[in-house]
Amino acid sequence: MTNESDEKIIIYNASETGKRFHRSKAKVICAIGPVGSGKSVMCANHIMYLANKQGVSSDFKKYTRVVVVRNTYSELKLTTMKTWCEWFPEEYYGKISKVAPFMQKIEVNDMVIEVIFLALDREKDVKKLLSLECNIIWFNEAREIPWVLVSRATERIGRFNKCVDGDENIRQIIMDTNPPHDEHWIYKVFEEEKPEGFDIFHQPPGLIKDESGNYIQNPDADNYENLSRMGLSDYYTSMVNGKSEEEIRVYALGMYGATFDGKPVHPQYNDNIHYAGKEIETLDKELIISLDFGLTPAVTFEQMTDRGKVNIIDEIIGNDIDIRAFCGDILVPHILKNYSGLPVKGFGDPSGGFRKDTDSSTCIQICNQILKQHGICIEPAYTNVLARRLDAVNRFLGKLVDGEPAFQLSSKARTVRKGFLGGYHYKKVNTVGSTTYKEEPNKNEYSHPMDALQYGMLYFAGNVDKAKNMSNTSSSKLYNTSNTGWMSR
Known part of the structure; x- marks a missing residue:
């Protein structure tokens, strides 16, 4: 793609990925790849490509209504609309309302295109x-x-129709994205479920x-020729400096991986x-099972070796389910299937509740009503002080x-791993002149299993401390006995 600003001419040259993207007749299409690869430009020009293919109306014009969506108002204004206006400037294509x-x-020409820009952090825009x-x-x-x-959104496309022949009416959802983690809906829908009418296009x-x-x-x-023309021939090679392998995978290689904003809670x-x-x-x-309650209940499974190593071997995470159903329908069958015959002990959040009017002791009582039939008892962790919970994890790390x-960490503990990689983080606070972060970890899909893990780690840390105290006491007694014996000679 080139941008010959001196002549006020803008020329879009589609990459090989772009050509396949533009040819797709699927209902939902997604372009995915590394940063700087021209994905947004591809999508902006695809809109014009589709509008030009729109069926004609009775007045021989092609009417198209387009909605452009970004997650936040600031990102919409600073990135999405900026890209759009670079390729379809207001002085030639019409003013954007303020x-x-x-x-x-x-x-x-014969195209009449109504473009509406919406941000999802504004309730009116979502509606x-x-x-x-x-x-x-x-x-x-x-x-x-x-x-x-x-x-x-798939229910909304195609409902604007001024075509004489309704079959010629354009209807398509288009997306661009940097790669998310492999439990994101993009991965599940496009890579695993692969429903009819969904196409994904991976850039090199x-x-x-x-x-x-x-x-x-x-x-x-993709877009390397344009980057070179802009003096950015080392755009990707310089990107690797100071980056983790996971960041390189996502942002430079365009592969699925876990990268997150904010400061990781466990940099160790x-x-x-x-x-x-x-x-x-x-x-x-x-086997230790550690529970965090709420409508997103989570359980992690841990064991300690004879030498004092902690293995995180499994996890279960519920979604919009009460603790009774979670324990009876999910947790118990999972234990019976995978860990039958092992002695099991559990620890839970000593202060959280799964409903506003129900406290944590009730949650533990409900769990025990179900689990005690199988010889399992859940105890409240001895503290819910965040600093002590985090310290229990960090001392083993x-x-x-x-x-x-x-x-x-086992490969079965997928969400916990993503939590450690940064999903469990302190959220950044926007301040003038400096970067600050909130004092408590951000509550999200990763915080539930990470909180659960901490209750089990408190138990292991306590066991280690007890063992040390016993060892010190025994050593002291032996020393005193020996000393007394020597002095009595």
């Missing part, structure tokens, strides 16, 4: 999205958009590895050290046992 929701009416009749919806940076809105990585395993520029990367976690990369074999030892990490 009051939200922003609107632009484009009349070019408008769910009530609008339109032809095309563009979700910019789709990984920030909830699936429920995308699903509802910005980097490839040479024979020595070092990252080098991929000459076939090192995925190369603490993640086993496979399922950890269950030991014939006591920062320790070695027999030269190996004292904390190991």
